[in-house]
Amino acid sequence: MIFTVAIDGPAAAGKGTISKAVAAHFGFAHLDTGLLYRAVGAKVLAGADPVAAAKALDPVDLENDSLRTPQVAEAASEVAVIPDVRAALVAFQKTFARRDGGAVLDGRDIGTVICPDAEVKLFVTASAECRAERRWQELRGRGMAVELENVIADVKARDERDSSRATAPLVAAADAVVIDTSDLSIDQAVAEAVAVISDKMK
Numbered sequence: 001m002i003f004t005v006a007i008d009g010p011a012a013a014g015k016g017t018i019s020k021a022v023a024a025h026f027g028f029a030h031l032d033t034g035l036l037y038r039a040v041g042a043k044v045l046a047g048a049d050p051v052a053a054a055k056a057l058d059p060v061d062l063e064n065d066s067l068r069t070p071q072v073a074e075a076a077s078e079v080a081v082i083p084d085v086r087a088a089l090v091a092f093q094k095t096f097a098r099r100d101g102g103a104v105l106d107g108r109d110i111g112t113v114i115c116p117d118a119e120v121k122l123f124v125t126a127s128a129e130c131r132a133e134r135r136w137q138e139l140r141g142r143g144m145a146v147e148l149e150n151v152i153a154d155v156k157a158r159d160e161r162d163s164s165r166a167t168a169p170l171v172a173a174a175d176a177v178v179i180d181t182s183d184l185s186i187d188q189a190v191a192e193a194v195a196v197i198s199d200k201m202k
Contacts, residue, residue: 093105126180133148
């Protein structure tokens with residue numbers, strides 16, 4: 001069965017958590033496309049050329065724990081605006097999306113650019129303050145000393161960069177179902193996503 005679920009949204013809205021849960025629920029394969037850009041960003045921080053790094057990306061590169069640091073996230077957002085980097089990673093994502101057995105992809109431009117024909121499109125969002133608070137708690141949980149004000153500023157700057165870039169800006173697809181997680185528990189948000197997908201599968 002070919003069935004693609006495209007899940008987009010800004011940083012720390014909960015799309016990764018929802019995507020993993022949805023994939024597990026339906027037995028679909030899952031790809032966090034942001035990790036592709038983080039893996040390229042990490043290689044660039046190590047001195048690689050961004051386009052060469054994107055073209056040589058290997059699935060093993062996505063299993064690196066260091067991809068979750070703020071520095072790598074910043075580098076990922078910077079390489080993501082390079083058209084040749086995006087082009088190199090698009091083919092990887094499109095192939096994954098149409099694999100047999102169903103696939104869930106989460107990122108910034110899945111429903112608009114990568115999989116415009118996806119059977120289901122979700123746009124997961126939340127207020128910038130709510131998302132920054134979640135990211136701050138996550139970073140503190142990893143032992144990082146960061147100020148909440150700085151995380152809020154970082155989230156807003158990233159939103160601006162992701163939304164205003166010329167190539168594949170962050171925007172909800174016209175036919176996407178929007179899920180605002182600001183006031184939802186994880187279980188409530190997942191249940192909402194599962195209900196939308198189940199309805200489409202009938």
